[in-house]
Amino acid sequence: xxxxxxxxxxxxxxxxxxxxxxxxTAESFREISEREIKKVPTLRGFTVVNLFFEDxxxxxxxxxxxxxxxxxxxxxxxKSTSSVQKGESLLDTVENLLAMKMDIIVMRHGASGxxxxxxERVPASVVNAGDGKHEHPTQGLLDMLTMRHHLGDLSxxxxxxxxxxxxxxxxxxxxxxxxxxxxxxxLSGPPTFIPPKPESLGVSVDYDIGRALKGAHVVNVLRVxxxxxxxxxxxxxxxxxxxxxxxxxHLELLAPDGIVMHPGPMNRGVEIAQEVADGPRSVILxxxxxxxxxxMAVLYLLSEARKKLERGEIEEKPLxxxxxxx
Amino acid sequence: xxxxxxxCKQGEFWLTKVKIVDPEAGRIFEGAVKVDGGLIAEVRExxxxxxxxxxxxEGLHLAPGLIDLHVHLREPGYEEKETVQTxxxxxARGGVTTLCSMPNTNPICDDGSKVAFIRAxxxxxxLCRVLPVGAITRGSDGKQLADLGEMHDEGAIAxxxxxxxxxxxxxxxRAMELSRAWDLLIMSHSEEASLSRGGQMHEGSVSxxxxxxxxxxxxxxxxxxxxxxxxxxxxxxxxxxHISSGGSVDIIRRAKAEGLRVTGETTPHYLLLDHSHVSxxxxxxxxNPPLREKIDQEALVQGLIDGTLDAVATDxxxxxxxxxxxxxxxxxxxxxxxxxxxxxxxxxxxxxxxLDLPAAVALMxxxxxxxxxxxxxxxxxxxxADLVLFDPTERWTVRGKETASRSDNTPxxxxxxxxxxxxxxxxxxxxxxxxxxxxxxxESFTPNLAKEAAIA
Ligand SMILES: [Zn+2]
Numbered sequence: 176x177x178x179x180x181x182x183x184x185x186x187x188x189x190x191x192x193x194x195x196x197x198x199x200t201a202e203s204f205r206e207i208s209e210r211e212i213k214k215v216p217t218l219r220g221f222t223v224v225n226l227f228f229e230d231x232x233x234x235x236x237x238x239x240x241x242x243x244x245x246x247x248x249x250x251x252x253x254k255s256t257s258s259v260q261k262g263e264s265l266l267d268t269v270e271n272l273l274a275m276k277m278d279i280i281v282m283r284h285g286a287s288g289x290x291x292x293x294x295e296r297v298p299a300s301v302v303n304a305g306d307g308k309h310e311h312p313t314q315g316l317l318d319m320l321t322m323r324h325h326l327g328d329l330s331x332x333x334x335x336x337x338x339x340x341x342x343x344x345x346x347x348x349x350x351x352x353x354x355x356x357x358x359x360x361x362l363s364g365p366p367t368f369i370p371p372k373p374e375s376l377g378v379s380v381d382y383d384i385g386r387a388l389k390g391a392h393v394v395n396v397l398r399v400x401x402x403x404x405x406x407x408x409x410x411x412x413x414x415x416x417x418x419x420x421x422x423x424x425h426l427e428l429l430a431p432d433g434i435v436m437h438p439g440p441m442n443r444g445v446e447i448a449q450e451v452a453d454g455p456r457s458v459i460l461x462x463x464x465x466x467x468x469x470x471m472a473v474l475y476l477l478s479e480a481r482k483k484l485e486r487g488e489i490e491e492k493p494l495x496x497x498x499x500x501x
Numbered sequence: 502x503x504x505x506x507x508x509c510k511q512g513e514f515w516l517t518k519v520k521i522v523d524p525e526a527g528r529i530f531e532g533a534v535k536v537d538g539g540l541i542a543e544v545r546e547x548x549x550x551x552x553x554x555x556x557x558x559e560g561l562h563l564a565p566g567l568i569d570l571h572v573h574l575r576e577p578g579y580e581e582k583e584t585v586q587t588x589x590x591x592x593a594r595g596g597v598t599t600l601c602s603m604p605n606t607n608p609i610c611d612d613g614s615k616v617a618f619i620r621a622x623x624x625x626x627x628l629c630r631v632l633p634v635g636a637i638t639r640g641s642d643g644k645q646l647a648d649l650g651e652m653h654d655e656g657a658i659a660x661x662x663x664x665x666x667x668x669x670x671x672x673x674x675r676a677m678e679l680s681r682a683w684d685l686l687i688m689s690h691s692e693e694a695s696l697s698r699g700g701q702m703h704e705g706s707v708s709x710x711x712x713x714x715x716x717x718x719x720x721x722x723x724x725x726x727x728x729x730x731x732x733x734x735x736x737x738x739x740x741x742x743h744i745s746s747g748g749s750v751d752i753i754r755r756a757k758a759e760g761l762r763v764t765g766e767t768t769p770h771y772l773l774l775d776h777s778h779v780s781x782x783x784x785x786x787x788x789n790p791p792l793r794e795k796i797d798q799e800a801l802v803q804g805l806i807d808g809t810l811d812a813v814a815t816d817x818x819x820x821x822x823x824x825x826x827x828x829x830x831x832x833x834x835x836x837x838x839x840x841x842x843x844x845x846x847x848x849x850x851x852x853x854x855x856l857d858l859p860a861a862v863a864l865m866x867x868x869x870x871x872x873x874x875x876x877x878x879x880x881x882x883x884x885x886a887d888l889v890l891f892d893p894t895e896r897w898t899v900r901g902k903e904t905a906s907r908s909d910n911t912p913x914x915x916x917x918x919x920x921x922x923x924x925x926x927x928x929x930x931x932x933x934x935x936x937x938x939x940x941x942x943x944e945s946f947t948p949n950l951a952k953e954a955a956i957a
Contacts (some may be wrong), residue, residue, distance in 0.1 A: 187710065264827060286781030287712040288826035307830065309712030347712060371715060375706035 178476040179489045182294045182301045185310040190411025194352055199464070201472035203404070208467060214329040217475050223279045224272050227253045227304070231283055234304050234314075236455050237463070238281050241470035245478075250277070256335035265289065269297055281476060282306075300477045308342045314438055315475060317386060317466040319356065319457055322393050324465070325434050330357030335387050337421060338397030338446055339368040341427075345438045349395060350376050363387035364397075364419055367408040384419050389426040395436045398420050399446045412445050422448040422463070426456055434458045505924070505931040506947045512929060515551035519558035519890065523880050524863035530549040534563060536886040539953040541929035543882055556931075558890060561923055562858070565880045566598025567600045567864040570688075570766055570873065571742055571814035573835070574600075574631070576622060577615075580616075583907045585622035585631060585673050588839070589711045590946055591814065591817070591906035592629040593933035595833035595840040596889035596922040599630040599877050601688075601747040601814075603663045604641065611647040613655035616864040618911050620656055627948030628932045630887070632658035632873065634688060637676045641665040651684050658873050659740065661688035664789070668694060671725055674851030677737035682883025686873060688740045691724035691749070692790065703776040703791040705890075711780065713829065715793050718723055718746040725749045729756045732763055737882055741765040742873055743816045747800025754809040764872050769838055769845035770912045774869035778912075784825045784832035785910050787902075788818065802855060805864060812869040819908030836912040840887075840904055845913065847893055847920035858893060867870060883931035885953070886929035895921040905946075 176196045186194065207215060226237050227359045235251070242249045252272065269280065279300045282290050287307030294301040305311040319329065326332055334353050340346040340362050353360050360378040361367055375379050381387035385414045388474055399415055409415050421435065429435075435447075435456045443449045452459065517533040521544065533551055535543040569592070575583035587600075592600055602619055604610035610619065616633045623631035635652035638646045641662040649660055659681065666689065667673045680687055697720035702708050704715020717873075725741055729752055732739040741753060744767045757762040770788065775795055779786045786792060804810035818835025825832050838845075841930055846865065850856040854865075870878030877887050899918050901909030927932040930949035933941060 234825055264823075265825070284828070286830040288830075289828045291782050292828050307712050308714075344712060347710070371704050372706040376709060395889035 179480050181480060181482065181484065181491055182290070183312055183473050183477065184290050184303050186312045186348045186355070187310065189355070191355045193484055196318070197469070197472055197476065198323060199442060200476060201316070201320050201468040204471040204475070205465065205468040206226050207471070208464070208471065214246060217244045218242065218245035218478050221278045221478055222250065222276060223281060223474065224250040224252055224277045225274070225345050226269070226282045228255065228279055228282070228284045233306065234283060237363040238304060238470050241467055241474060245471055245474055247426065257318070264333045264343055264378070265293065266296060269293060273297060273299060278374050278481065279474065293467065299479060302477065305344050309344050310348045310351070311344040312348050313466065314345050315352040315471070317397060317462055317469040318349055318436060318438070319352050320465045320469055321436065321462050322434070324461070326432060326460065329353065331359065332392040333359045333361065333390060334393040334395060335363055335391045336395045336397065337363045337384060337387070337395045337419060339399055339403060340364055341368050341370045341399050342400070342403070346397060350378055354378070356450070357368050361391070365409060365415065368403075370396050372471070373474070384421070384425065385428060388425050390430050391428070392430045393436060394421055394429065394433070395420055395434065397449045398438065398442060404464055416445050420446060420448060421451055423450050426451065427453070429456070438462070438463060503936060505556055505810035507624065508538075508556060509930055511554065511625070514554035514556060516556045516558050516887065516888070517549060517551040518560055520560065520920055521564040521880060522562050522564040522859050522862050524859050524867040524878060525881070527857070527859045529562070531532070534880075534888070536926070536929045537908070539886055539951065541880065541882055541886050544880065548659040557782045559850060560850065561881070561890050562893050563882070564862045564889050564891070566889050566925060566927065567865045568869040568878050569597045569600040569814050569817070569842065569865070570740070570812055571718060572600040572817045572839065573605065573819065574601055574602045574619070575819060577618065579733065579940065581907070583822055584627045586618060587907040588817070589623060589626040589631065589908060591837070591904060592840040593925045593927070594905045594944070596843050596891060596920065596925050597629060597839055598889070598925060598927050599632065599875065601632050601634050601658055604634055604636040605664050607687050609636050609641045611633070611639050611641070613651040614650070616652045616655040620940035620955070627950040627954055629927065630877070630955070632875070634659045634661050634663070634750045636660070637667055643667050643669055643672060646672070646679060649676070649679055649685060650828060651685060654686060658918050659686035659688045661690065663690045663742070665690070666690050666694070666724065668691045670731065672733050673728070674735060675730055677735035677739070680737050681735065682737060684886050686738045686740055687906065688742050689724070689728045691721050691728055692898045693720045693723045696720035696723070700791070702779050702787065703793045705776055705794060705830065707776045707780055711782065716789070716834060716940065718748055718793065718797070721746045721790050722752060722805065725752045729753070729763055732756070733759070733761050734913050740763045741862070743768050743771070743814065744801065744810065745771050745793050745797060746904045747797040750800045750804035750809055755806070757809060758824050764811040764812045765804070765809065766869070767805070767848070768812055768814060768816050769842050770836060771801055772798060772813070772849045774846055774895040774912060776843050782829040784827065785836060785912050785914060787829065787832055787834055788816065788836050788912070790832040802850065805850065806856060811864070811872060813846055814869070815839055815840065815865045819906050820910050821908055825910050835910070837904065837906050837908055837910050839906065841899055841911060841913050841918065843889070843922060844897070844918035844920045851893070888926040889922055891920060891922045893920045895919070897921050916932070930954070
């Protein structure tokens with residue numbers, strides 16, 4: 176297996192084999208993180224720009240650390256999406272950066288599809304660090320790495336995603352990645368938080384969280400945002416917590432080896448009870464560690480693919496999106 | 502190639518060796534057409550060499566010039582997207598000889614002087630008849646009725662707040678009531694904004710995957726239902742614009758069965774494309790209402806076949822490359838269509854045998870003419886000599902860059918379509934021609950500045 180892609184835009188278009196290859200690569204990077212000298216020269220000579228149009232300290236720090244441990248030259252660029260929308264276009268911003276010879280662009284952007292837009296137009300590699308309500312592929316990968324670590328092969332395992340699926344890029348990356356690895360994915364949350372035609376995503380829905388969690392190997396709890404209450408999707412945060420907060424009583428419903436995950440940052444006492452977040456089933460901090468390994472793996476694989484392209488060993492394929500079911 | 506304009510200069514000539522497509526009689530026959538003084542003087546069936554000045558139609562098909570009920574010309578205010586001049590060129594290139602221009606310019610076309618301005622610009626262009634649609638409310642703010650009577654006096658053909666649909670049912674009721682004074686036509690862009698707000702594309706499996714906010718079918722259907730009920734209440738003449746949803750077709754079918762004066766149109770893009778075409782975040786597939794599903798497409802086709810839908814209009818909505826070449830969410834809604842509509846209809850409806858050519862042409866000529874009550878759109882003696890000469894079998898690939906419009910945001914980029922316009926006549930003069938010269942394809946535009954070319 177080799178990874179010959181120039182970009183990581185989403186998990187939807189990756190094959191099962193490519194996902195497994197990234198996860199296997201991440202395992203070896205996790206070992207590096209446990210060494211005394213954590214730095215490797217893999218990305219020496221590569222310049223990576225972290226282009227963040229939305230605030231996300233956690234994701235940016237994770238990427239930055241991954242880049243530095245791989246010995247890349249790192250540039251950070253943050254700008255709020257709203258100011259970009261008014262002024263300079265995304266393409267202008269990026270072309271300015273590319274004039275300074277950037278090899279890889281790690282981008283967080285508020286508009287779904289923005290990384291795809293960019294990848295079609297610039298010679299650099301694009302890594303999607305979260306686009307709008309679409310995908311957050313490295314989060315999906317680190318979630319799967321964490322699950323794999325605890326559960327082994329994920330095929331046939333039951334993963335329940337609870338919360339605001341409709342607006343969650345984390346959910347979409349989890350759904351595409353997990354279904355490719357053969358896991359059974361169940362969504363739970365208020366009906367106003369479930370995207371239309373969920374069956375077309377290869378998942379099932381159970382509004383009753385108790386029923387959904389029965390025998391689950393993983394419960395992945397999503398952050399609930401306050402804006403949703405204002406947007407009329409939920410009467411209140413309290414109303415959400417009453418029926419969909421993952422609490423202690425839910426833990427006994429899980430499979431014996433079942434784990435609790437959360438992509439962070441958490442609203443303790445809203446989508447997740449304090450005791451659960453800090454309890455023995457929680458692998459939330461492990462997710463953070465794995466995030467670093469996954470991001471190192473992705474940057475390494477893209478840099479290798481770029482080297483192969485430069486040497487003429489592979490050709491750049493046009494971007495394709497996996498076939499969409501109507 | 503002889504210069505046709507020179508031959509037609511005296512106003513009297515024969516166009517011979519053509520296959521005449523008569524949308525009203527529903528048939529195609531070989532023959533010749535005599536034009537005199539901007540009108541069709543005679544339609545003669547059978548082989549005929551012609552007498553006097555002669556244009557050789559070389560066996561091409563001849564139909565009435567197309568009538569497009571929904572076009573955004575963007576002037577005044579958005580001249581970087583389109584002007585009356587470039588829009589009229591685009592129309593001529595697509596075989597469109599009469600178009601209704603939408604009022605969402607800047608300023609909004611909401612009084613008589615603004616209607617007169619657009620008509621004056623169209624006269625100067627001399628390439629297409631432009632019939633302005635006036636706003637229903639002042640500034641299309643949905644609050645206070647505009648002076649429909651004054652705009653009517655200046656030549657407004659219908660009334661609509663198009664992209665800013667009248668949200669208040671009470672205001673729409675009063676507009677429809679007032680329209681009865683002159684029996685004006687109300688055109689409705691039917692959209693319940695509280696259901697579509699923030700939406701970027703059709704709400705369904707693709708929006709779920711792409712993480713784009715959805716615009717449900719119901720935002721259109723609920724609004725269509727409201728308009729139909731108000732039309733029943735007031736007796737107004739109502740036309741529903743750019744229908745995208747199969748459910749709207751059902752509502753119109755019921756309204757017609759009830760005997761209401763309700764008509765409806767759909768667009769080429771809803772017939773050829775569906776929401777899966779958005780899956781690459783291509784902003785050239787972004788319009789409002791959005792591309793829906795295959796089942797909607799089939800219902801729209803069925804509506805055209807059984808006569809529930811009366812017309813195909815383009816909703817030609819030019820936007821500059823700067824505006825469209827951005828992240829999907831930030832791109833404006835709208836696609837161009839004037840130069841591809843005939844080809845798209847032939848490709849989608851005629852080629853697979855769903856409609857015969859006269860019936861397809863009727864959707865873009867005689868039927869829309871009946872909706873707005875103009876004498877164009879017919880191929881009979883005495884009708885205005887607005888004609889389109891085309892090859893219904895020529896295959897060509899759509900390239901936005903080749904457009905005569907100021908904008909190139911076609912949704913059909915790279916698609917191969919069947920049927921292509923060779924010449925367009927406006928009031929008896931060839932205003933557009935595509936011809937071969939020295940082995941190369943050439944195009945020419947020749948405005949018809951005669952007075953009769955401006956009148957509809
Ligand atoms: Zn409209």
